[in-house]
Amino acid sequence: MQTTEIDPGLARPALQAPAAAPATVPAAAREILPGFKVDVSHQEVDQLLTELEEIYKNQPTEWLSVSDIGQMLAHMFYEDVDELEDALKGTFADFVCALPHCETREEGGKLLFRLRPDPPASERRQMKITVRVSSGEDLHRVLLKAPAARIEVPSMEFEIGTEAKRSINTLYNHLAQAKQNLALHAEMNTTRLPAEHHLRILETTEQLEKLLDVDEPYDLVVHDPSGLSELKPAEGAAVEYGGEAVDPPEGTGVHAQFGAMPDPTADFADAD
Numbered sequence: 001m002q003t004t005e006i007d008p009g010l011a012r013p014a015l016q017a018p019a020a021a022p023a024t025v026p027a028a029a030r031e032i033l034p035g036f037k038v039d040v041s042h043q044e045v046d047q048l049l050t051e052l053e054e055i056y057k058n059q060p061t062e063w064l065s066v067s068d069i070g071q072m073l074a075h076m077f078y079e080d081v082d083e084l085e086d087a088l089k090g091t092f093a094d095f096v097c098a099l100p101h102c103e104t105r106e107e108g109g110k111l112l113f114r115l116r117p118d119p120p121a122s123e124r125r126q127m128k129i130t131v132r133v134s135s136g137e138d139l140h141r142v143l144l145k146a147p148a149a150r151i152e153v154p155s156m157e158f159e160i161g162t163e164a165k166r167s168i169n170t171l172y173n174h175l176a177q178a179k180q181n182l183a184l185h186a187e188m189n190t191t192r193l194p195a196e197h198h199l200r201i202l203e204t205t206e207q208l209e210k211l212l213d214v215d216e217p218y219d220l221v222v223h224d225p226s227g228l229s230e231l232k233p234a235e236g237a238a239v240e241y242g243g244e245a246v247d248p249p250e251g252t253g254v255h256a257q258f259g260a261m262p263d264p265t266a267d268f269a270d271a272d
Contacts, residue, residue, distance in 0.1 A: 063112040124227035124245035139172035146228035148248040179208040
């Protein structure tokens with residue numbers, strides 16, 4: 001089926017997979033989710049993590065002041081640092097120290113941190129994670145969705161596309177955010193969209209609502225050519241690995257779209 005994009009110009013070609021590698025589990029890459037000492041299932045924490053990583057990427061120095069970044073985040077989202085720390089139920093320093101992909105050190109009486117880089121693509125494998133959703137409890141799983149990853153719902157030919165940033169949230173919130181984005185898109189473009197397209201978007205939001213209510217069992221499939229996505233807990237999910245990981249080009253955007261896309265991880269062998 002031809003893919004129909006919600007916003008023209010936002011779609012990007014599917015990443016092409018290299019030849020499939022032998023059926024082996026990839027070399028142990030650094031997993032993030034199991035190491036978290038904070039609850040990452042809340043959208044507020046996901047937002048803070050996302051902005052923390054973006055600020056770090058745009059700074060020229062390797063080590064940054066925890067206090068300075070805390071002040072910056074507080075001014076972005078809260079009245080002051082006290083309100084930020086109330087939301088975190090602890091100090092910002094403790095929050096940073098609890099992140100498994102952060103390293104900290106003291107220098108000149110100040111606590112500094114840096115983010116560990118992702119493992120090189122040669123040490124990662126393309127992956128596909130299939131979750132059978134049979135009850136609301138299954139949607140409480142936390143998915144670290146890598147920028148190159150997309151979430152497919154085969155039963156309704158719908159997917160949440162690639163993003164510019166890593167996203168950490170429950171499966172429920174990933175779907176709920178997609179529903180909200182679609183509804184907002186339809187509302188803001190009522191006069192610009194063809195009537196048939198507008199109606200189709202509204203029908204899709206209704207179908208997503210049914211997925212959130214788990215009216216009947218369905219599959220969620222995470223396709224990640226970068227091999228950086230993680231699911232917690234992963235028990236009961238089917239994880240398959242393909243060839244060497246492929247990182248997305250710089251500056252790719254976010255889109256959600258209808259219809260099936262070519263599967264860049266088509267040649268897989270079940271992981272042991």
